[in-house]
Amino acid sequence: MESLDEYFDTALALVKTCGNLITEHVNGCKVFVKKSCDIDLVTETDKKVEQTLVEGLAKKYPSHKFIGEESVSDGAKCELTDAPTWIIDPIDGTLNFIHGFPHCCISVGLAINKECVAGIIYNPNLQQLFTAKKGQGAFLNDRQIHVSNIKELPAALVAFECGTSRDEAKCKVVYENFKLIVSKGHGMRSLGSAALNMAMVAMGGADANFEYGIHAWDIAAGDIIVREAGGVCIDPAGGPLDLLSRRVLCASTPELAEELSKNLVQFYPERD
Ligand code: IPD
Ligand code: CA
Numbered sequence: 001m002e003s004l005d006e007y008f009d010t011a012l013a014l015v016k017t018c019g020n021l022i023t024e025h026v027n028g029c030k031v032f033v034k035k036s037c038d039i040d041l042v043t044e045t046d047k048k049v050e051q052t053l054v055e056g057l058a059k060k061y062p063s064h065k066f067i068g069e070e071s072v073s074d075g076a077k078c079e080l081t082d083a084p085t086w087i088i089d090p091i092d093g094t095l096n097f098i099h100g101f102p103h104c105c106i107s108v109g110l111a112i113n114k115e116c117v118a119g120i121i122y123n124p125n126l127q128q129l130f131t132a133k134k135g136q137g138a139f140l141n142d143r144q145i146h147v148s149n150i151k152e153l154p155a156a157l158v159a160f161e162c163g164t165s166r167d168e169a170k171c172k173v174v175y176e177n178f179k180l181i182v183s184k185g186h187g188m189r190s191l192g193s194a195a196l197n198m199a200m201v202a203m204g205g206a207d208a209n210f211e212y213g214i215h216a217w218d219i220a221a222g223d224i225i226v227r228e229a230g231g232v233c234i235d236p237a238g239g240p241l242d243l244l245s246r247r248v249l250c251a252s253t254p255e256l257a258e259e260l261s262k263n264l265v266q267f268y269p270e271r272d
Pocket of ligand 1: 040
């Protein structure tokens with residue numbers, strides 16, 4: 001009988017194998033092509049990792065569905081049903097991967113009934129393996145992790161990103177929120193990987209993370225890992241996280257999430 005543990009173990013074994021495809025290019029990967037714009041990029045490694053994961057999982061679980069960054073055709077909408085769905089970013093932080101900046105990862109989330117129930121975020125360059133299964137806690141390299149107890153913005157280290165779009169209206173909102181965090185927060189960080197930013201919140205290294213313009217594959221694994229570490233993952237304007245909305249806010253405590261959601265300038269990208 002199939003179980004969540006079995007699904008997770010199968011995915012984890014595949015993810016670990018794919019780690020080698022990334023570490024081969026630890027000093028950077030200079031061959032890439034542009035996708036939606038000149039800072040939204042893809043390499044052969046992104047495609048190879050996604051293909052390995054999807055083929056491996058589909059062979060074992062033929063009825064499962066997939067939402068994978070490199071398999072979604074340009075302009076196509078993602079469909080998330082109640083069926084078990086693997087939500088895959090083969091390399092989150094592709095720009096880092098290209099430059100040889102060592103913060104990039106494979107991010108794999110499993111949603112069942114539209115809820116993320118298992119997540120794996122693996123940065124093979126730095127040997128960081130973040131994992132979670134529903135109801136079983138969150139772990140970094142097999143050691144249980146917890147969010148911080150920071151409740152107020154002045155004490156919070158907040159991770160956020162400029163993203164991979166140069167859309168003028170979106171950039172304006174990024175600059176406004178940058179001003180907010182720099183003037184009112186304890187500090188800001190930008191790792192260049194949405195999934196790793198969320199993992200930092202899960203391990204208590206950062207206290208909050210928000211972004212507009214991310215995709216389901218950037219945040220699915222992070223969602224369950226943050227929640228299993230005791231944190232909250234919501235829509236930046238408050239209310240439940242919608243995986244396809246391209247908006248995320250996660251924080252160590254509900255109080256910090258609420259303070260941020262009340263003060264952030266909002267932006268609503270086109271849905272996934
Ligand atoms: C991107 C990274 C980046 C974030 C973007 C994502 P990719 O994912 O996570 O940090 O700002 O919104 O799209 O393109 O490297 O998989
Ligand atoms: Ca990616």
